[in-house]
Amino acid sequence: MSVKQRRFSVVDNAVAIVWGADYLSPMIAAAFGGFEPCASSQSADLAYRIVSEAGDGSFSLLRSGSVIDRGLDASQVLFALQQDIVVAVQRLRPDLVFVHSAVVQRGGRAFLLAAPSGSGKSTLCWALLHHGFRLMSDELAPLDPKTLRISPFLLAVTLKAPPPDCYPLPGSSIKTHRSHYIPVDVLPTVPANESAPIGAILFVDYASSHTAPALRKLAAAECAFRLYPNVLNALAHQSMGLDDVIQITNSVPCWYLASAALEATAKEVAGLFSAL
Structure with a gap:
């Protein structure tokens, strides 16, 4: 299982998502494909990792190494990721x-x-x-x-x-x-x-x-x-x-x-x- 990554900009903040499960790829591409890509060399303001949990096909979602939630199915991890980006971007851009x-x-x-x-x-x-x-x-x-x-x-x-x-x-x-x-x-x-x-x-x-x-x-x-x-x-x-x-x-x-x-x-x- 190879590691995949998507990097994009949300109101001038760099977001990076890393995952391994192949069947998550079309879901992540569909959900976040509208955002402008950002350079791989740019440091991510929000760095996410989706980790497959052993045995039961569920996932954990982490931001900057800290667990946001675990025991999620594919649709739940996508929803949790979207919601966390929405909240985190508000903290990064309090001027808006x-x-x-x-x-x-x-x-x-x-x-x-x-x-x-x-x-x-x-x-x-x-x-x-x-x-x-x-x-x-x-x-x-x-x-x-x-x-x-x-x-x-x-x-x-x-x-x-x-x-x-x-x-x-x-x-x-x-x-x-x-x-x-x-x-x-x-x-x-x-x-x-x-x-x-x-x-x-x-x-x-x-x-x-x-x-x-x-x-x-x-x-x-x-x-x-x-x-x-x-x-x-x-x-x-x-x-x-x-x-x-x-x-x-x-x-x-x-x-x-x-x-x-x-x-x-x-x-x-x-x-x-x-x-x-």
């Missing part, structure tokens, strides 16, 4: 505001789809890529509060369930018992690997009782109220992040979306963002 949000780009502007987990933001993000938008992230928006620019965070698009037939999964998607991973190299549009100024914020709320999507423009105060719980590292910023949130929501338009059928919702949102 990290928003729990999908981000798509069009016309040089970045549009945030903010929502709690399970609200359908990743599925809506996947649908919008079929309407001319480019992926920046389906999970995390690293935002510079000084410039109001968002950096890409190009993990694979990760869906908990298959999308409707109108936006089918590519054949090369990776399925685990947790999620479906859509590699960035098979997306309908080329992903955006450069930063972009924020253009608008959309708060997504899946409403199963709705037969059609409904949009409502938000005042800056309500937008700030809704955005603040989605800021993951608010305590790293002055005034517990409130000053940054107020600045952001006073600078860009915001809407609340009660989503419905995916195709109708995607067309409604695409029309809104395109008009901006």
